[in-house]
Amino acid sequence: MFALHQPATGTPVVTPHIIELNDVSKEFGGVTVLDAVSMQVPAGAYLALGGVSGAGKTTRAERKTRSLTLLNELGLEHRSHHRAIQLAGGEQQRVAIARALINDPEVILADEPTGNLPHELWSHVLDLLEAEWKNGKTVIVITHEPGVAARAQRVVRLRDGRLEG
Ligand SMILES: Nc1ncnc2c1ncn2[C@@H]1O[C@H](COP(=O)(O)OP(=O)(O)O)[C@@H](O)[C@H]1O
């Protein structure tokens, strides 16, 4: 359960996996959304999970057991379920990120963090996430935007219930 990993700075190190999925499957009404997905995320990684809308990215994020879903939790305390939402505007989204980071989480799981943001604010959010990564945090960005995914160290895509890349 260890990986040779290239951290934000310095030489490759052997780190434990902070997240592991083993043969995770999920279907909704007979439609397979996740088809025996397995993957490991080393501590300190900056990973992007891509795939078209409806591919199962959010479903997969919800199946992570040892990670914290943070960026989208603001204002969700009253909700009975834990579906991620997209925040309405740039201000709210940045406040949400700031609040999430105050807790100093080990893992940042950002589901469509640029979802409702105007383009000019994307780099602000992505810079914040990158700064956390450089600070040693594990960052997982879930996005259907190739340009957002490209900021990560490694990109995997969900397609037909399977991971590629
Ligand atoms: N609670 C649910 N009931 C039925 N179908 C669902 C439910 N949640 C997600 N789905 C379906 O599962 C698929 C994957 O959804 P989701 O993980 O939200 O996709 P993504 O985040 O990649 O856009 C979609 O076809 C969606 O309609």
Ligand SMILES: [Mg+2]
């Ligand atoms: Mg989603």
